[in-house]
Amino acid sequence: MRERVGVYVCHCGGNISDYVDVKKVVEAVKDLPNVAVARDFIFMCSDAGQDLIKEDIKNLNLDGVVVASCSPHLHEKTFRDAAALAGLNPYLVEHVCIREHCSWVHSDDPEAATQKAIWIVKSAIAKVSLADELQPIRLEMKPEAIVVGGGIAGMRCAIDLAKAGIKVHLIEKKPFLGGRAAQIFKLYPSGKTGSDLVKELVDELKRYPNIHVYTNAEIVEASGALGDFKVKIVVKPRYVKEGVSKEEIRRAVECCPVEVLDEFNYGLTNRKAIYVRESSYPEEAVIDMDHCIKCNECGIADFEQKEETYELRGSMIILATGAKPYEPKEGEFSYGIYDHVITLPVFDRLLAVCDGKLEYEGKEIKDIAFIYCVGSRTEEHEYCSRYCCVATLNAALGALEKFGKLRVYHIYRDIRAYGKYETYYEKVGEEGMLFIKYDPEDPPVVERKGDKLIVKVRDLLTGGEELEVPVDLVVLSVGMVVEEAEIFNMLRVPFSRDGFLQEVHPKLKPVETAIGGVLIAGTCQFPKDTVETTASASAAVGRAETYLVKGYAELEPFIAEVDPEKCDGCSVCVEECPAGAIRIENGKAVINEALCKGCGACGALCPTEAINLKGYKYEQFRAMIDILKEA
Amino acid sequence: MDIKPEYDVLIIGGGYAGMEASLTIADAGFEVLLVEKEPSIGGHLIQISKVFPTTDCAGCITTPKMAAVPKHPKIKLLTYTEVKNVEKIGKKFRVKLVKKPRYVIEEECIGCGRCEEVCPVLVPKEFEYGLIGRKAAYIPFEMASPKKALIDLDNCIMCGRCERACPKDAINFLDEPKEIDVTVGAIVVATGYNLFSPELKKEYGYTGNLTRIHDNENPNIIHAFQFERLLAPSCPYHTVCLRPGDGKIPERIAFVLCTGSRDKSLGNPICSRVCCMYSIKQALLYTSAIPYGEATIYYMDIRAFGKGFEEFYNMVKELGVRFVKGKVAKIETNENGNPVVVAENFETGEIEREEYDMVILSVGLLPNGSKEIAKILGVETDPYGWIAQPDVNGNPAKTSVEGIFVAGTATGPMDLPDSIALADAAVSQCIAYLKEVKD
Structure with missing residues (x-):
């Protein structure tokens, strides 16, 4: 039983004290039998506020602390650390929320908000009175991580981890690394190509x-927790003999008689059934078995190759699974009805593959209309896809640079050429391209008249x-949508409202997910351009290194504890445990x-x-309920 | 001062990005020296009311970091200190720092504020952008870290009252600049941004004079960071949102976006990335504080591009904030002291004149001495004076010098999530560099 509890009530600079009478809360508890001191302060989380607590712990010999302020999500750790510095076991600090739970939700009734705060604080005092001193759990962290997705985010992660001496398993489902960035005709702001x-x-x-790179790999199982994740992958065979030279591969590709549409160029060009990707990895060929006729003209095929299964382990997982372009619906701005209505990623490849003159489906393109915000800022996808404005401006400039005179119309809602990208907007204006602002309530309509497409729009x-x-070509500036991956469900990572993966907090834990040890990088979190993608990848590594480089993690001690005296080995708990953490040994859990x-x-x-959760014991809850019964 | 001769990393700038980088790299086990030229860490973020689009209070995000930095066993914090010289020797850097005199013995000061109480000199308070005053002996702001006083000798009249009032005998008028030499393994530049000075946009009538109305001097035309202070829980007038001219509650306000951004005539052609969103957020906070208040936003394009931004913009639009696509030509002053916005409405083609109780200039961001620090470090800057990123698509935290990395808005205007991402990116690049140098 704790006899000398200190109680600290925070104003949160008015966030709480505008509605909760903090002085009244202090008055209500300061004379309780086991309360040694009760105070209020403008910002308990500030240095001065923390010092107040530390001084009291030392001077008044406190054996328990209750802080009533914001959500424990924000500052529980702050106050625990402060207590520890003053020599009090940090788990003897109880942090309760009277901001989100009182002042913010009951701003219409300050008196009731104050009463509720009093009861919350009183129950916290009851809880901390029965608290035990606990020690954090220390987990060893082997310097080994798993990165899922071999686009630019995944590669950036792998490189940065490896440089710090961490072993990396990089998993990519496609036969080659590079992802969608490889398909970009010209990157902004560097002007390089994606490849x-x-x-x-x-x-x-x-x-x-x-x-360790695994391409053509499918994840079939993922499990574990921070410090010990297991990912089982099946690597599909490339059906090409190992150790063949580059020259042999070149000849093999030449010999292959099967031509199919090349997905890398969205079918604008053909590739062979056996193929390689220039400037990608691995520098090996792969045979597309959906189209191969097994003639073995290439001479390097090996049709006997089998799938291989690997069980990879890592202390942490970084998800860099990316996003994909929004696919317009049939008829959306006449997409799918007229051949000459295409999307921006296809236009990008068109710019790359055309030589001399810009041609699409047998027609020379002289007049182009870009329609912005397709699949973004709509009812279906409320969010802005961020990259498309500048990507479109940049593609228009790229087209002009490569093919000379073009007449270009930008049919937009807002040009979001943020930051230094403003210069692209300016350049496009200087080049004499026209801007037409459309009303989303009355969007443009694309029709055909003779051999031209007509965009009808109210400016x-x-x-x-x-x-x-x-115009000759309508290019739909499509947004991004999340790329679904099986591993999301296997690891149970949460999504945000926009369908992308959810970080714990956009500022405080921007790359962490709610699943400990699972981080996110790149566009699986939200649409990003390549700069933001590689920055977020390095950032995820930076955060991961606080464990992986240091070599251990300290976790909260709130885990289950069995009293063998009471346990009768019924094994109800074994069946119920979602983590598979309980077994029966000698008739006891x-x-x-x-x-x-x-x-x-x-x-x-x-x-x-017989099973108590450390820090949340039955008797603590009973004591809290006893207090709240009076309320 | 217990300063070691060598640290793994020097971090220049104790704003949010610098604090983030310091804490992350220290948590990974490296020794960090964090240098801040102002008397307190916290940067601009600690001055802000709430952050978009989540409307978390900015103090709740900043103060824990400000408290954690000086407490961290692996971080040595030097405030009121500037980097004077840097020399690369092999893979490491020899750094000369100068700790400016506070005229208060830092180790002795307990931050009680008695010097402040007795000091008779009143000057505009930087933390409140001049909305109220501070003393010549002062603690920069309530939540300062470290919470220590200093004396502004330019304004001090040497009356000695502070010296007599100090319970710790911490006042030292003979304090002098101290040179400190250290060796570091890597450097992170996190020098952040400065605000565009709205005085330069003469047509908008901002003079910085917040007390009197002369011709063309209208204290009811303020800049957005001043408005940020008026909306903050720790607001200078102890009641939210009074206009500085006469203390009246402003019932109709207008925001003028792109003040000092996207403006070639002022030498800043680029967009400042955050002004659209912070103005939308301020309009929301204003209409929450003054429910009968009306807010109008004059804009060129609304750039709500980040996660949750568009949704936030839509919500604020639905709550009744008026958006006018138009360019503000000038701001005049009516006989009653109210500002009048003269703008071309792009959607009607008309020139419109409207009177408001207060006008907020949504000022853009400019580099914060990055040209000077770049010169000292030998790194390149971009055409606008921000730290250049030579491998911007592939490795944005890299600068033109191996071993020197860049975090946050030192590279250009950006919002908090982007700034944090670049700070943590700089951390992983530092660790990579330190590890590779060692091997």
């Missing part, structure tokens, strides 16, 4: 033998004038501390109350 960037990353990646910049713009997540399901079901 230049991929090549640079590949060259860097090849220097590190501690990066908000000229007071709503009806315009008819005749035993907890695996590394696996237990502290969810408390076992304790709730145990018929003999």
Whole structure:
């Protein structure tokens, strides 16, 4: 029983004290039998606020602390650390929320908000009075990580991890690394091609033998927890003999009689059934068995190759699974109805593959209309896809540079050429391209007249004038949507409202997911351009290194604990445990501390109350309920 | 001062990006020296009310870091200190720092504020952008870290009252600059941004004079970071949102976006990336504080491009904030002291004149001495004076000098999530560099 509890009530600079009468809360608890001191302060989380607590712990010999302020998500650790510095076991600090739970939700009734705060604080005092001193769990962290996705984000992660001496397993489902960035005709702001960037990353990646690349790989199982993840992959065969030279590959590709549409160029060009990707990795060929006729003209085929299964382990997982372009619906701006309505990624490849003159489906392109915000800022996808404005401006400039005179119309809502990208917007204007602002309530309509497409649009910049713009090609500036991956479900990572993966907090934990040890990088989190993608990848590595380079992690001690006296070995808990952390040994339940997540399901079901959750014991809850009964 | 001769990493700038980088790299086990030229860490973020699009209070994000930095066993913090010289020797850097005199013995000061109470000199308070005053002996702001006083000798009248009032005898008028030499393994530049000075946009009538109304001097035309202070929980007038001219509650306000951004005539052609969103957020906070208040935003393009931004913009639009696509030509002052916005509405083609109680200039961001620090470090800058990123697509935290990395808005304007990402990116590049140099 704790006899000398200190209680600290925070104003949160008005966030709490505007509605909760903090002085009244202090008054209500300061004379309770086991309360040694109760105070209020403008910002408990500030240095001065923390010092207040530390001084009291030392001077008044406190054996328990209650802080009533914001959500424990924000500052529980702050106050625990402060207590520890003053010599008090940090788990004797109880942090309760009177901001989100009182002032913010009951701003219409300050008196009731104050009453509720008083009861919350009183119950916290009851809880901390029965608290035990606990020690954090220390997990060893082997310097080994798994990166899922071999686009530029995944490659950046792998390189940065490897440089720090960490072993990396890089898993890619396609036969080659590079992802969608490889398909970009011209990157902004560097002006390189996407495949230049991929090549640079590949060259860097090849220097590190501690990066293990698995292409053509499918993840079939993923499990584990921080410090010990297991990912089972099946690597599909390339059906090409190992150790063949580059020259042999070149000849083999030449000999292959089967031509199919090349998905890398969205079918604008053909490839063979056996193929390689220039400037990518691995520098090996692959045979597309959906189209191969097994003639073996190539001479390097090996049809006997079998799938291989690997079980990879890593202390952490970084998801860099990416996003994909929004696929317009049939008829959306006449997409799928007229051949000459295409999407921006296809246009990018068109720029790359055309030589001399810009041609599509047998027609020379002289007039182009770009329609912005397709699949973004709509009812279906409310979010802005961020990259498309500048990517479109950049593609238009690239087209002009490569093919000379073109008449270009930008049919937009807002040009979001943020930051230094403003210069692209300016350049496009200087080049004489025209901007037409459309109303999303009355979007442009694409029709055909003779051999031209006509874009009918009401221009908000000229007071709503009806315009008819005749063009040869309509390019839909499509947004990004998340690339689904099986591993999301296997690891149970949460999604945000926009369908992308959800970080824990956009500022405080921007690359962490709710699953400990699973981080996110690149566009699986939200649409990003290549700069933001590689930055976020390095950032995820930076955060991961706080464990992987240091070599251990310290975790909260809130896990289940069995009282063998009370346990009768009924094994209800074993069946219920979602983490598989409980087994029966000699007729008693035993907890695996590394696996237990502290969810408390076992304790709730145990018929003999033999399982307690450390820090959340039955008797603590009973004491809290006893207090709240009075409320 | 217990300063070691050598640290793994020197971090220049104790704003949010610098604090983030320091904490992450220190958590990974490296020794960090964090240098901040101002008397407190916290940067601009600690001055801000709430952050978009989540409307978390900025203090709740910043103060824990400000408290954690000086407490961290692997971080040595030097405030009021500038980098004077850097020389690369082999793979390491010899750094000369100068700790400016506070005229208060830092180790002795307990931050009680008695010197502040007795000091008779009143000058505009930097932390509040001049909305209120501070003393010549002062603690920079309530939540300062370290919470230590200093004396502004330019304004001090040498009356000695602070010296007599100090319970710790911590005042030292003979304090002098101290040179410090250290060797570091890698450097992170996190020098952040400065605000565009709205005085330069003469047509908008901002003079910085917040007390009197003369011809063309209107204290009811303020800049957005001043408005940020008026909306903050720790607001200078102890009640949210009074206009500085006469203390009236402003019932109609307008925001003028792109003040000092996207403006070649002022030498800053680029967009400042955050002004659209912070203005939308301020409009929301204003209409929450003054429910009968009306807010109008004059914009060229609304750039709500980050995660959750568009949704936030839509919500604020639905709450009744008025958006006018137009370019503000000038701001005049009516006889009653109210500002009048003269703008061309792009959608009607008309020139419109509208009177408001207060106008907020949504000022852009400019480099914060990055040209000077770049010269000292020998790294390149871009055409606008920000730290250049030679491998911007592949490795954005890299600068033109191996071993020197860049975090946050030292590279250009950006919002908090992007700034944090680049800070943590700089951390992984530092660790990579340190590890490779060692091997």
